[in-house]
Amino acid sequence: MTDADLAARLVREAGTLALRMRGDGIDADTKASISDVVTAADHAAERLVVDTLAGERPDDGVLGEEGASRDGTSGRTWVIDPVDGTYNFVAGLDWWCSALALTDGDDLLLGAVHHPATGRTFVGGPDLEPRVDGVPLAPIVDRPLAESCLTTYLHPPFYGDEVGAAFGRMANGAATVRMLGSGTMDAMAVAEGRLHVLCQHSVPPWDELPGAAIIRGVGGHVATVRAAGKDWHVAGVPTAVAEVVALLSGGAPPAP
Known part of the structure; x- marks a missing residue:
């Protein structure tokens, strides 16, 4: 499985898990402020990604928002945001996602994002044509x-x-x-x-x-x-x- 395919799978699975847990009812704890919150879904989704990477990419490191940290031997690191927009997530709003990035030293290789509200998955990078559910994104149009x-x-x-x-x-x-x-x-x-x-x-x-x-x-x-x-x-x-x-x-x- 390519890195891009694995990344897409990971964010879909993390986002799907978080959405299901929200449907079952969750409590939120504050971190730095009342608007900076964390839930059991954040921790569970991060754990799902970390555990999968341990099997699929055991030589790579991980760095997660909710505390996951492992040094690898490959020089590559998966950077994980299990639920980005947790305040929206808790409030029942749809503008949140599960996301990750893959780096190799100082090089940014790819990013992947799953938006559970629409079921759409984005994958791409500086040298990897960005796609949404397999469909290429158009080049950005400049403006002031x-x-x-x-x-x-x-x-x-x-x-x-x-x-x-x-x-x-x-x-x-x-x-x-x-x-x-x-x-x-x-x-x-x-x-x-x-x-x-x-x-x-x-x-x-x-x-x-x-x-x-x-x-x-x-x-x-x-x-x-x-x-x-x-x-x-x-x-x-x-x-x-x-x-x-x-x-x-x-x-x-x-x-x-």
């Missing part, structure tokens, strides 16, 4: 930030400080803004051209890499910029990404 829908998230405590000021510089340049609650699902919407650029600070690898792999595969750009003491992850159409980076840095956006 002023014509782009920005998808982002900023916790309310940050709005009144330097982080909020940097966020305001960036967000005010967009045509419109959405906060939907799952960074990886936002990335899939960017890859499909439904949204155009995403930006958020302090993004861990399991939230960044699956979506970044697929966005890069359709010709989008991915960048990290330091602003207001935070590292900001930016991904999407090339021109809007460059403008977001410039605005976060406190400068003017590049001339068209």
Whole structure:
């Protein structure tokens, strides 16, 4: 089984398990804040992926949002987000997914995402043509930030400080803004051209890499910029990404 086929299988199985557990009723525990929650479904879905990889790719390492960590001998690591958008998941909203990425040292090989609400599975990478249920995604269409829908998230405590000021510089340049609650699902919407650029600070690898792999595969750009003491992850159409980076840095956006 290829890595891409295995990745698609893993996210489908993890997402299906989480959806079934939600249907049976689940309780949520808070982590860092009231909006940062975890459930038994997160842990069970991660365990399913880790156990499968132990049999299918025993030499590879794993890194999971819910604590799974194993060093491998191959140099490759599977980065796992069993439920991305757990607050939405708990609230009964559909904008959540199961996701993973595969890295080889500093190289990002692929990302895979399953959206249980629609049953769709995305797989792709910088050198692997992104597909949705086997159908190729069209190349991304470039546009400036002023014509782009920005998808982002900023916790309310940050709005009144330097982080909020940097966020305001960036967000005010967009045509419109959405906060939907799952960074990886936002990335899939960017890859499909439904949204155009995403930006958020302090993004861990399991939230960044699956979506970044697929966005890069359709010709989008991915960048990290330091602003207001935070590292900001930016991904999407090339021109809007460059403008977001410039605005976060406190400068003017590049001339068209």
